[in-house]
Amino acid sequence: MSYYDITVVITTFRSEKKIIPCLNSINDKIKIIIIENSNNSNFKHDIESKYSNITCILAEENLGYAKGNNLGLSKVQTKYALIINPDAVLDERAVDNFLKTANEYSDFAIISPLVQEDKDLKDNIDITKPIETNNVKGFGMFLNMIQFEKIGFFDDNFFIYFEEIDLCRRLRDKKKKIYLDPSIKLYHKGGSSHDESINLEMELSRNWHWMWSSFYYHKKYYGYFFAILKVLPKLNSSFLKMIFYSILFKKNKSMIYAHRFYGLINSICGKKSSYRPKA
Secondary structure, eight states: GGGGGGGEEEEEETTTTTSSHHHHSSSSSSSEEEEEETTTTEEEEEEHHHHHHHEEEEESSOOOHHHHHHHHHTTOOSEEEEEEEETEEOOOOOHHHHHHHHHTTTTEEEEEEEEOOOOOOOOOOOSSSSSOOSSOOOEEEEEGGGGGGTTOOTTTTTTTSSSSHHHHHHHHHHHHHHEEEEEEEEEEEESSSSOOOGGHHHHHHHHHHHHHHHHHHHHHHHHHHHHHHHHHHHHHHHHHHHHHHHHHTOHHHHHHHHHHHHHHHHHHTTTOOOOOOOO
């Protein structure tokens, strides 16, 4: 196996100032597919001009993380795909270790780094070999493409959040194997894949979609009434906090909890995950 057996898939949104360290950490022999959700043609031109191994696809709309990755994965023609976030950086040995583990555990569906941390933190993990797990985090997933032929990839209904939990659950239901590997390091700070100028809008979007996805996931697997019971405390809490912070004239706080509340309401009412960041 070689670097030519891998395609990296990265879904971006206003990430032009954040993605360069990520791209520079990937060997230039590896093909990269970027799905650009803000439809930024200048970004596409600049990235494809600078990196000969990159194809940037402009989405006609903001597809979100699940659907964006699905579009990228549909273009993959290699044996393996590596999904990473634009604010993630690969350790210099990460790809080699992915390939090594893929060769030793050829029945895998997903391999993920065990230590997914900020680069400045120390690794105190004592585990010395890959271990099977039920779930992995979505910003670093090494996929054995043949294992997904009858299962598909992410559920398009998720815009963001719970999509990797849902995928892992479907894999487990089909007795597919998911591994965490301590030899693989992927550094990720989280919540920093976009330009700082849209921080508030992205925070509003995250809160809306976290609540929407939470209800949708629980309804999908446990039924409508269980999902209602599961989210009812969060629904009440977000409504009361929205009112409380509004009275205190703390506009941003009130907006955040309003978005949590309306994300849940939309999901409970069976509406699609329709909120999009206004950026």
